[in-house]
Amino acid sequence: MTGQVTTVDGRIAGRRGQATRQKLLDCLGKMLGTSPYRDVRVIDVARKAGTSPATFYQYFPDVEAAVLEIAEGTVKESAELSQLVADRSWAGKAGRETAEELVDGFLGFWRKHDAILRVIDLGAAEGDRRFVRIRTRVQGALVKPLAESIEGLRAKGRPSGQDVSPAAVAGSLVTMLAAVSAQPKSLQALGAKQADLKPALAQLVHLGVTGRKPVK
Template sequence: MSEADERPRRRQARGERRIAQLLQAAARVFCTLGYTASSTSAIAREAGVSPGTLYQFFPNKEAIAVELSTQLIQEMEATHGRVFTPENARLPLDRLIDAVTDPFIEFNAAHPAMLALIKGPDAPGKVTEDHDVLHAALLERVTELLAVRKPSLSNAERALVAQMSFATFKTGLDLVAQHEGERRSAYVRELKSMLYRYLAPYVGTEAVPENPVESDGSGDVAGSAAAAESGAPTGATAASGH
């Protein structure tokens, strides 16, 4: 390859590095100041570049927020593709909850800008719309997981349980994000305990074989509830703090 061919490639690589630098700076600024109070000047200053350099890549703060949100959503989609699997659905309930929630908790801890953008009262409409699509996709995956684990649940039951579980997790995740260290760990344990105690009567607590045989068509809610009352597995008991 000639030197003339290499030059455009080097310029493209430098541009990609600069964009990544600006997005990382924007994430820090959004988390510190919130989206509303943030500015392109603050982002450029955080990135260590001039405002003119920033404007070579982004026309305004909204464009930066949209690009940052798009990248984070792509990473989140890759995460939920790894956790909502039939194999995880059949795990003992405490391990299932760990397998599904831990990656999302870790993701949000590593990328607090996600919540900072969503909670901004004047977040760009594109950001809000994309997150609504993401949430709908996540809710659908939770519903599919319930179908694998407890096929006898009716469509209406699955939808209701999925919505309640997802809403509980989102609310708990907000609390988790507000704390650090042991306090954060305590909220994580309580969140998992809430999910365990809510889900146990519907989907049972033990591992599920690939072709479960159920005693009736009701979902065996009463039997599962009795099992939950008799005591949770070690992992979930530890999660509940009791």
């Protein structure tokens, strides 16, 4: 952990305190993967971390504050999603590879952060503005550069759909990727095999960005 960390009462945490705080966050993150968000209690997190509730309260006022801290960490990592699009070619074989790598990278990011992303979606769906802002920042890391790519292609007269907002197209594509990432088991139950999802998504992304199917 880098940077200055303070306790709830404003004291600066030392190296040992920072390590304890991070351990609490790590344990909470693992618990979110196996327990419903609102069923997680401070005493359970503290016990899993090998410490006491009193220690937990030194760093976080409640479980929700710790969850938001984990969510902020996910936002920081989501910034790397922009690299899947920035300065990438959408022409010919390179364009197909861009679409495939974008899909693969996004699905990998979602798998890594699945537990906290589900909590973020839940909070956002319930209208909690803190979670809405976080979800917007996570998706924005990919929506913004993707919209810029669409605008750049349109400026060269390449893709169709000139009457559709690039931001709307990019937002729709990212929302589609997030929805598929969040419910793979449901899609499999409907007959969509996991091995078939990536190429299907890559084709839809390429079509949405360029107006054309990817070359084989």
